[in-house]
Amino acid sequence: MAARHEVLVIGGGNAGISLAARLRRYKVGDIGLVEPRTTHYFQPLFSHIGAGAARMSEAMRDQAKVMPRGVEWIRGSVADILPDENVVVLADGSRVGYGQLVVCPGLQLDWDGVPGLAEAMASPDVTSNYDPAMPEKTWALVRSLRHGTAVFTQPPGPAKCAGAAQKIAYMACDYWREQDVLRDIRVVLVVPTPTVFGVEGVDALLDAKVAEYGIELRTGTTLAGVDAARRTVSLAGPAGTEELAFDLLHVVPPQSAPDWLKSTALPAAGDAGGFVEVDPELLRHRRYPNVWSLGDAAATPNSKCGGALRKQVKVLAKNLKAVLAGTEPQQRYNHYGVCPFTLTRHTVLFAEFDHQYRPMPTFPWLDPAKERRWAWVLDRRIFPQIYWHLILKGRA
Template sequence: MAPAAGDPRPTRHQIVIIGGGNAGISLAARLRRYGANGIAVVEPSSRHLYQPLFSHIAGGTAEVSEATRPQASVIPRGVTWVRDAVVDIDAAQNTIHLASGDQIRYDQLVVCPGIQKDWDAVPGLADAMASKYGASNYEIELAPKAWDLLRDLRRGTVVFNLPPGPLTCGGAAQKPMYLACDYWAQQGVLKDIRVILVVPTPTVFTEAVANKELDRKIAEYGIEVRYDSEITAVDAVARTVTVQDLGAESSLGGSETVAYDVLHAVPPQSAPDWLKATDLPKPGDPSGFVEVDPETLRSIRYPAVWSLGDAAATLNSKSGAALRQQTQVVAKNLMAVLKGKSVSAKYNNYSACPFTVSRSTVVFSEFDDQYRPKPSLPWKGIMRERRATFVLERRILPRVYWNLILKGRA
């Protein structure tokens, strides 16, 4: 709608990118390398975070400082940083509305604000995170607390979980568990610690090669797995979780109450609430992710809108590895549109997840949307447990991220 009399006219940019995380910054940098101008990134946070290291922080193999940089330091040269939060998108009028009350008009819009952690979706879960005994590698503030709790434990019960539904890098939920188990084994106390993993699926991972490797590590560490199950409630005072069986027998009300000494939790996740309320998600989709063509990453109903990363309703498993290819596709297709050409770049649903299964080894799984193996690196046996892939994931990839990916060069 038009601004009211006396209101300032909306600012206009040729390309507006919502979100200054991996997706937004790497895309802006790549577009600049391709010659695009008039780019604005809308991002309220003053910090830029490298999320793959959160698991290492929670597992005691990285420091918080390694995963954070000032947001201003990663904004590409020639790109305008709008430090504000989006509260609405009027795709019919090519306008976004900001928390400050300002508006921005756009020629092309890219929606990549990331994913929302729904801590309140499980009764008592937020209270547990605020207590002395709960932590998570899915929040930068809770990750160092996780390592403090896991490092100091010498006996008792630890519960880890993976929630049902879409989430960012689902494999990350398991990484601190393996890092902690290896640490406890080195300290000689693993035999005195009961480790329980709750997963909503019949296997710990869907891709077969990685799943076999993870099953082997689970047996090695003596981890108890509750398959086809989810945590439906937490009592932070009593330190118990309710584990509900999601299988066929769940119709009989099968549930288990488990007492814990430490709870490492991953919350249910969805699109940001403000995004759910726009016209961009598929009608009737409660997750609220932006409806796009899964190959071109262009909105089905609004040709000037694109989406990638965790906020896009794509077919792949959400991950940074998937995002790297998506960024290239969106950049090429968006530039084609600006030049009056047809879009031709297509995303192939690739994703990957490096599982840190010990403090020196990784299972590096690469797969498509059907969880079929899709290795891209020329290493024989890369999807098996390897020390070399630990070096890649822990040492090399962070440097690639800060120095190449965020600059649109990888």
Template sequence: MPALLSPATCTHHQVLIVGAGAAGIATASSLISRDPSLDVALIDPAEVHYYQPGWTMVGAGVFDAPSTAHTMASTIPRGVRWLQARVTGFDPVSRHVVLEGERTISYEQLVVCPGLKLDWAAIDGLEDTLGRNGVTSNYRYDLAPYTWELVQNLKQGRALFCQPPMPIKCAGAPQKALYLSCDHWLRHGRLGAIKASFYNAGGVLFGVPDYVPALMKYIEKYDVDLHFSQRLVAVDGPNKRATFVRTLPDGSSERHTEPFDMLHVVPPQVAPDFIRNSPLADSNGWVDVDPHSLRHRAYANVHALGDVANTTNAKTAAAARKQAPVVANNVLVALGRRTGLARYDGYGSCPLTVERGKIVLAEFTYGGKLAPSFPTWLLDGRQPTRLAWLLKARVLPPLYWQGMLKGREWLARPAPLATEGAQ
């Protein structure tokens, strides 16, 4: 069990980590595994740590929701101190983090990884109807089981699936909900009576072109109405109406309303308020870091990783798994305890669950360069495979809990930082 400290009695740490999600705990574990004598503290108010990549599987009836939740106390690594508090601001010049109640904690090195904010309120009427009236989202622990309930009970009608503007965490998750739902309806002979539509605020099905052909085969297989440049802006749950704004080629826009029997929503996503309003943020509100060293561009003793960083990689747990060892190494370099900076190459992974039992395993680095973890004769990520499904369903959850969060860097050892692209 971690040492749970009161902020009132804890005023300074060598390394202070803001956020105990996947990125924060993995970084803390990687630091302690490299140097057990290090004074590391994590700040996070949450009681529960969630394996969020599992929620798509919960929404398809593959995982049970409780299997994706562990207590925070059991998840934080031994040797790391836990401050169960809420951060409200930063003073990077004086090296202080401000907590709720105006208490401050000083640090030598700061790691910022509080994740992002799901902006449910950005869609008119959505908060009033979530979890009711056929409106759901796999982006929330308590709603993913409702997704599965709706999928099982829907016999006919219209099912709408939405994707907001980028950036969002796990850009493939909106499609995963679509494919797994359609697969269930197809297997039960209902897909003809249920018409699925996918409303994507972007202009392409997936940002890395190599994976699009395989995905389009499933769009055709499930006879999905595919709509681009369409953003969900309002939901009328009781009357089951969804309003979209369509961006036209000339830049103008128009609104239209669609009826639904089931609506799977993914909300717009932004940096947390205390990040957006801090000196650490760039003009878009994300923490401003060098994309390779993950060190802040203005404050050399600040690093950031995970969803809150302004790097252009996909915001996934797989990205955090690769970033955490890089940040751990580079923090130790900054403390004078190690030589040789490490480099993050932009790796991200998205296991696209196109049907129950098969996955298109998208793996790529900065610029959409393919970065497969396995030889193509064993697993070609551009094609749907059973092996990729077994990886997602059987291997990745224990790899997350017992590998990544324990500082075991299987297939995640950091590479040296080359001169190119470094700062």
């Protein structure tokens, strides 16, 4: 056994760092955190970077600089979890024991989930803001396009902030309109859902924005294949398969839990996505009471987004603190989710909803289905500062 920690956290993204920081504020003394990456990203800024409204330097920090004080950083990758032995096995074969385990490694991007997609990402006309190496490429493609066809796709199934697939489409159209070339660009937005998003009130405003930009909306449709050499995509929709030529393709790939997590005992039987089987409100594993999960890798029915995660961190930290003190967990997550839709490069619509996509506004007296300039300032300017200086320090 290489080491043992009272609390071991797997994952050094938003979930792992903010939870570890909050646990330290709760005086939990022995915390280890497993994370192989050396760069930490604030991913919500990637959409703004792809639209030329932010710089990549604003969205990244050295991992060492965001690691909470007093938390041991275990710089490695997880290969397996042995919950019956209270052991995590790392890729180098070393073993780390734990008293309580929190599993929050995020999602993996399944580029091979669509035929031809993995190969297409290296082509000059295909991009994705979901890859940290590509938001600047997205902006270069948006900036240079003056005529032709632009296709934006959203994947079926669980995805981190799935609405980000639409954000870049709206901001790109706003830029093209500013440049007086939108009329010469055919824009196609592909979503797997029956409506543009699924939240009452929000759909009406998004439909109006789609009509304003002249976007061709394909609902109930998914990306079935990419041929980068021919610059065509295959779209599978209600009427069958459609082949469409493109000059710019922005893709959000299918997503799932990491492969190593799928092969452990933690997902529920039959869960092909490989997500950790937890009580969706307590965030505690249903079969292993000293295992917890939150964020994108947890099998919770809410939208996978930073706003949901912030609520989950507070719940899980208090519940874990209670268990460490010898009492039962009492805090419950309320299934809150949020998606800030950037409808232009200067306005944002905050869509807040529960796990059944029913409106769940923070301020019920404020019309939630409205785009606002101040909301853009909050999303673009203020939230990044809150993230770096409060959320990652366990204070928000």
